[in-house]
Amino acid sequence: MLIVTTLLVMAAGLLLAGALSLLRPVDREVQEARTRHTMDGIVHALAVYGQRHLRLPCPATPDRSGGPEPFGAERGSGPNGDQKGSCGAGEIEGIVPFRALGLSEDAARDGWGNFITYRANLYLANIPDLTANPPPKAHKACREKDVWVVKNGPSWENLNPRKAVFCCPGHDASKSSHVNVLNGVGGLAESVVPGDDKFSGYASVHAPSPKGGENTAAVAVVLVSHGRNGLGAFLDNGSRVNGSAMSAMESENADGDTGFVDRPRNEVGLGEYFDDMVAWRTSAMLYAELGGHANSCDEPLP
Secondary structure (H helix, E strand, O other): OHHHHHHHHHHHHHHHHHHHHHHHHHHHHHHHHHHHHHHHHHHHHHHHHHHOOOOOOOOOOOEEOOOOOOOOOOOOOOOOOOOOOOOOHHHHHEEOOOOOOOOOHHHEOOOOOOEEEEOOOHHHHHHOOOOOOOOOEEHHHEEEOOOOOOOOOOOEOOOOOOHHHHHEEEEOOOOOOOEEEEEOOOOEOOOOOHHHHHHHHHHEEOEOOOOOOOOOOOOOOOEOOOOOOOOOOOOOOEEEOOOOOOOOHHHOOOOOOOEEEEOOOOOHHHHHHHHHHEEEOHHHHHOOOOOOOOOOOOOOOO
């Protein structure tokens, strides 16, 4: 009898182990689907914010107790989180500023419960004052003569300079505001990123251009879920999940610089391991997110 009972217990254990192994892929699919849904929600919230404020929010500080603003508010937004944020080159990466976007804290976490990393274009988070002298720059796609820029007495004037600067943002003097998204370390650029030869397309937002051309502005925002292993994700004490075992691919998404990698999942081989999920948008893509004729960077409609 004891032998029979032991055999039954062993059989039940084997069946349970088999069932759990079958559930693991299903669990991963559910978590990935939840992450994609969450990222879509963040992108939509950024589109709404961008059209309302014609800038992007700075990241939130990934430290629940260490920021001068409330947790989840954008950096530099004051003790109540209700002021326009400001962030320098070393402060442009953090967690999604869910308070600024009207989202819950849970809406800033991926399907595995980790915070989604948020990196904004430095220029778009700190758009210069339009009354500044000299005025802020914009790409020629938003300075086309008699479309965006018209004659106003003896001078030229952009019909919608705030939209022009958001849709066709300039760049800081060091060109460090632009973000690269690659299909692998050293891989081909997946996103539209200007090289030095293309910076000639930028000038004062009020300077007319004979033709619009293509907007060569870099990515406006990058969102990164650090996947099932969570390596590199921010913790709410300001540190990151220990990434000493990260592959070179995943390290690119957690090293704090302007380079990111977006490629298919690969869980074979430590050197090539990659389970991050990445979403990125340009200014024009964000503006078009809400749909409709007016929600386009092609012309200076409000």
